[in-house]
Amino acid sequence: MTAVHAPVTGLLDVERVAADFPILSRTVRGGNRLVYLDSGATSQKPSAVLDAERGFYTQHNAAVHRGAHLLAEEATDAYEAAREKIAALLGATARELVFTKNATEAINLVAYSFSNATAKAQFGRPLPAGAERFVLRPGDEIVVTEMEHHANLLPWQEVCDKTGAVLRWIGVDDSGRLDLDHPAHGLKAVLGERTRVVALTHQSNVMGTITPVRVVADAAHAVGALVVVDACQSVPHMPVDVSLLGADFLAFSGHKMLGPSGIGVLWGRYEILESMPPFLSGGSMIETVRMEGSTFAPPPQRFEAGVPMAAQAIGLGAAVDYLQSLESGDGSARGLAAVAAHEHALTGYALEALSEIPGVRVVGPTDNRERGSAVSFVVEGVHAHDVGQVLDDRGVEVRVGHHCAWPLHRRFGIAATTRATFYVYNGTRDIDDLASAVRAAQVFFRVA
């Protein structure tokens, strides 16, 4: 317990950051300090984000992209400015960025492009130029990985059921990395000329594993497939530049990156977005409407039917500003690079702290390399639910269960894990509290 730890460098000034988050000053069960280690599920929100949303409602509220009065103009400008800000964060242009309600909806938007295009093609109904790439035939293949969140698995299973396409997947090795060279479920074995889509996570929400998206994307493009990246756990935590990543689509949720709930993002290459039929249809997404049939607006409006969630988009814009304003305590990095350095340091500290507890086993990479800050573990002899309960009793809030990645847990032969995830407001003290709470759980359940 008195092991000498390497000095932790690259951290943010956690006390100063935490002070920006009103919720972190509340107490939880038993009057305990709140140790929030569940940002992988959803992050807390800084005052700047809450103020931006409130400011929109108190000063500019109106229906975006409708009407010509002053408030409508201001609301539309603020909404579009948020789009530009978020696009700039990704190295993208604003017209490539579609607002959705969350990442789940963003991935479904792409998945439905396939089933909708396939259905329309069957009846010879109009489709945008280039939509053939979304028309599937029975026996075409969709590739995912075994570490996907259900949000990047079930939409593809659904597409398969609707079109006769076949789902294939890249496996995961014992260390929690994609098993790209495996003879049966590696990249070469799984990709082929029938592969039409490759959908993969950028960072596992369970194990923190960062996947080699570029390698997979290049292989996918070589067989003519489109690449969909679930960036839910990467965009909030590290610099992501879509011009380097190799993806055709990228999806993430605002609520996991200090933004409000109810706002997500789909980025797509513009010429590909242009070739997609609509997902939801109705107001705002049209070009002309006649009783005999209608035509649709160009992207991104084509995919934003109905009055959009303006306050949430503006809140997410404020979250991006906030993230970009952060700076390492030692001044070595700024913005998302500083966030990544901070989490890297915390992850190393956490992996070491957990490795010192007998009976605790981390699921996923234990070398602090090409991994983000999701740390999941099992405590021998104590079910994850029970671990989580003891932690909660001490104010340590983690996630327990399969974290919407049931096949991954099955792959490791476990039903449930305890998961700690770190973000900008967490410090080494939180990890010390986590480690001592895990020891307390072992004592309570008499396995230590």
Add this chain to the structure above:
Amino acid sequence: MELQSLYQEIILDHYKHPQGRGLRDPFAAEVHHVNPTCGDELTVRVTLEGDVVMDISYDGQGCSISQASASVLHEQLVGGTIAAGLSITDAFLALMQGRGTVEPDEEILGDAVAFAGVAKYPARVKCALLAWMAWKDAVSQAVERHTPEVTP
């Protein structure tokens, strides 16, 4: 520490030393229930003779609450009548869904009163109920199967 009120000694005992665990033959009905939020699973078999519950055998994996609850269920219900078992089940359900406002009746519930504290933790109520919902399902299937069809 509110933990002790949740994890009564009886619960920990049943968790460490489960009563009647393991699947046995013959049986009148078998069901498999899962808790989709956490992946806990339980297979339950019921063996009936007339109105009497001869055996409830079970196997599965899950947290201390779900596993202890299956053990207590076995202990409380085996040897009694189906009707008695169902009325204990109803009382247990009412207790669990009461958010801590229902006063448990030890006369009816026996060791199952130990779960009273669970009602204050909504996220754990499903764990406590897993075995009870499974048994209820199994017994209703068994009874249905053995009720001769009435021809008008």
